[in-house]
Amino acid sequence: MSAFKRVQQWATFARTWHVFDCKWQDPYESAFIIKKYLMGLHKPIYHPMNDCGDVVVCINSRDIALRGDEWRKRAYFHHTGYPGGATWTLAWELHNKDPTMIIRKAVYRAMKGNLQRRHTMERLFIYPGEDVPDDIMQNVTNQIRQWRLVPTRLDHIPEEEVKKFPKIMEYPEDYVLK
Amino acid sequence: MSGLVKSSFSLLKRSIFSTSVRAIVTTKQLHVKEIREQTVGSTLVVEGVPVPSPRKDYLVRAENLVPVPEPLVKSEQPPCYMCALGLEVKHTDVLILSQFVRSDGCMLPRRITGLCRRQQKKIGKMVTMAQKAGLMINLTPKNCAKDPKKRYQHKKFNTYFDESTIFMKRIPKPWEKFRR
Numbered sequence: 001m002s003a004f005k006r007v008q009q010w011a012t013f014a015r016t017w018h019v020f021d022c023k024w025q026d027p028y029e030s031a032f033i034i035k036k037y038l039m040g041l042h043k044p045i046y047h048p049m050n051d052c053g054d055v056v057v058c059i060n061s062r063d064i065a066l067r068g069d070e071w072r073k074r075a076y077f078h079h080t081g082y083p084g085g086a087t088w089t090l091a092w093e094l095h096n097k098d099p100t101m102i103i104r105k106a107v108y109r110a111m112k113g114n115l116q117r118r119h120t121m122e123r124l125f126i127y128p129g130e131d132v133p134d135d136i137m138q139n140v141t142n143q144i145r146q147w148r149l150v151p152t153r154l155d156h157i158p159e160e161e162v163k164k165f166p167k168i169m170e171y172p173e174d175y176v177l178k
Numbered sequence: 179m180s181g182l183v184k185s186s187f188s189l190l191k192r193s194i195f196s197t198s199v200r201a202i203v204t205t206k207q208l209h210v211k212e213i214r215e216q217t218v219g220s221t222l223v224v225e226g227v228p229v230p231s232p233r234k235d236y237l238v239r240a241e242n243l244v245p246v247p248e249p250l251v252k253s254e255q256p257p258c259y260m261c262a263l264g265l266e267v268k269h270t271d272v273l274i275l276s277q278f279v280r281s282d283g284c285m286l287p288r289r290i291t292g293l294c295r296r297q298q299k300k301i302g303k304m305v306t307m308a309q310k311a312g313l314m315i316n317l318t319p320k321n322c323a324k325d326p327k328k329r330y331q332h333k334k335f336n337t338y339f340d341e342s343t344i345f346m347k348r349i350p351k352p353w354e355k356f357r358r
Binding site: 024026063065067071072095148149152153154155157164168170174175176177178 | 210212229231233234236237238260265270272273274276280281289290292312313314315317337339340343352
């Protein structure tokens with residue numbers, strides 16, 4: 001094996017570390033994106049018996065966005081095993097307790113239900129904020145594209161820009177400014 | 179028929195009880211006005227001062243654009259100015275939506291916006307979506323906390339909306355796509 005081929009072999013089977021910013025992202029939609037990188041589905045050498053999955057670091061998981069009224073409609077079920085041990089926790093209650101749990105459960109659910117997914121989940125790191133330990137952040141070499149654009153708040157846009165933005169509606173002639 | 183009966187009743191009522199109040203207008207209302215309150219000595223002077231519209235220079239109309247937008251060319255009846263532009267507005271486009279609200283964040287009525295019924299409904303709902311998502315937090319009533327993260331229970335977390343649900347009679351549940 002030539003030196004080039006040897007390095008190519010290393011590069012092929014090396015684990016890449018990706019970072020995913022969860023700010024304003026839907027966890028259930030972005031789970032399908034994260035899953036692809038975790039399992040290595042984006043690689044041409046993918047095979048279920050081939051350990052080619054990458055590592056994904058999710059940051060800002062506290063700022064995920066759920067669609068419509070899902071914060072108070074989606075419930076997470078848990079049963080302790082004892083009679084009367086069933087609990088239904090709403091998504092916003094779960095997010096209050098642990099801001100990383102929703103995205104972890106979403107990624108776990110997106111994967112096929114075999115035992116391999118428990119080992120694949122070990123390669124997923126989730127952090128509620130932006131402060132990630134240095135020994136993890138120094139491995140990261142790639143950023144995964146977000147599922148939707150992060151919206152901008154009106155009070156974060158400079159006032160001059162708001163004033164000069166093209167206007168569609170004109171006030172009627174007898175309008176009293178309020 | 180029912181309208182005729184209704185109007186005749188109201189006529190009869192008015193002839194008996196003359197309680198209707200008519201606004202007396204002494205000046206012609208023809209400009210965008212600003213209410214100014216001044217205290218001169220011990221008297222309070224309230225006057226409506228005509229001011230030039232702040233939006234005059236930045237106004238965009240479909241008929242003034244150089245490639246005339248498609249909806250304006252195609253339609254037989256003249257469309258409203260919003261339909262004519264053919265814009266695809268989302269609830270995150272706060273720079274557009276904030277033009278249709280008062281300074282306290284309320285949607286303006288149709289007699290002021292001059293939109294067609296469908297667009298008024300659509301924009302009104304998108305304004306509600308943007309307010310719920312906390313994207314126009316500076317356009318809210320004075321007693322508002324002005325910080326979406328200080329809201330109560332589930333409201334303090336980020337929420338986004340799907341604009342395709344605006345004209346749906348009933349919004350399908352997420353699990354319904356698996357049902358046969």
